[in-house]
Amino acid sequence: MSAVSRLSVNVNAIAMLRNRRDLPWPSVTGLAALAMEAGAKGITVHPRPDERHIRKTDVFELSELIEDRFPNKELCLEGYPSPDFLKLVEEARPDQVLFVPDDPQQTTSDHGWDFSKDTSALADAIAMSKDWAVTVSLFCDPDPAAPEKAANLGAERIEIYTGPYGACYDDPAQAARELDRIVATAEAARAAGLGVNAGHDLTVENIPPLLARAPFIREMSIGHGFTADALIHGFAASVARFRTAMGEL
Structure with missing residues (x-):
């Protein structure tokens, strides 16, 4: 029996490709379903204000898909804790929310939170999300001083x-x-009592050395590298390739 997966497939790139045409393909929900059927633990999306890839409608369709067909899988919403994004979290009630310090025009999340700044609004967003029974994660740079500050929030x-x-x-x-x-x-x-996730530019080549030293990482959110791999091998096969790299198959 295979282990529970760490792999959360980010389907932003699928939505970006779909949005090049006024057509319903490639299907965000269809490919998300393929990934979960193949053993991914869930789906991650980052709905940006301009909806240049994931749209709000995608969020609700993915939520419905998981509730109806994959009740043991998870949906993670990633975004800056603006009022509009928090409203979406409240309405969609994902399993997890990842708060990132992105400017709306950023092409991708490329840095963690600066905890030396005023984080009162972030603390409020965390408290609201926990009231909605949504697990809260914070995007952090690789800095050993960051986790304790995240835990304090x-x-x-x-x-x-x-x-x-x-x-x-x-x-x-x-x-x-x-x-x-x-x-x-x-x-x-881990010492601060936090769960540990990892994400950004992870591949089947660089995952094994990471997990060899930090096997307690519980989730890896992978979009660009996964999509690039899937263009060659196919969505289901790439789930197997990444899960093999994670030592799960």
């Missing part, structure tokens, strides 16, 4: 930004240094 998990590690695909020495930072942050999060 009321977060239940962090997601470590692994982009700098993924960017070192052609520089093993720098990748090793970045990996050290991620592992130190993950260990600090």
Whole structure:
């Protein structure tokens, strides 16, 4: 029997491709279903204010899909805790929300929260989400000082930004240094009583060294690397490839 998956497939890129035409394909819900049928633990989406990829309607359709067909799977919403986004969280009631410090025009989440700034609004958003029975995660840079600050705000998990590690695909020495930072942050999060997630530019090649040193990471949200892999191997096969890299198959 296979282990419970860590893999949450981010389908933003599927929505971006669909939005190039006024057509319903590729289907965000259809491919999300394929991923979950193949063993992914759930789906992650980042609905931005301009709906340039995921639309609000996608969020509710994915929520309905999981409730109706995949009750043991999870939906994670990622976004900046603006009033509009918080309203969406309240209405959709995902299993998890990942708060990221993004400017609306950013192409992707590329840094964690700066906890040295005023985080009172973030603390309020965390409290509201927990009132709605939504698990709260905060996006953090690989910095061992960050997890304790996230815990003090009321977060239940962090997601470590692994982009700098993924960017070192052609520089093993720098990748090793970045990996050290991620592992130190993950260990600090565990010591602070937080669940540990990871995400950004993770691939079947760089996941095994990470999990060899931090096997307690509970979730990996993967979009770009997964989609690139799926263009070659297919959605279901890529779920198996990533789960194999995670030591689950």
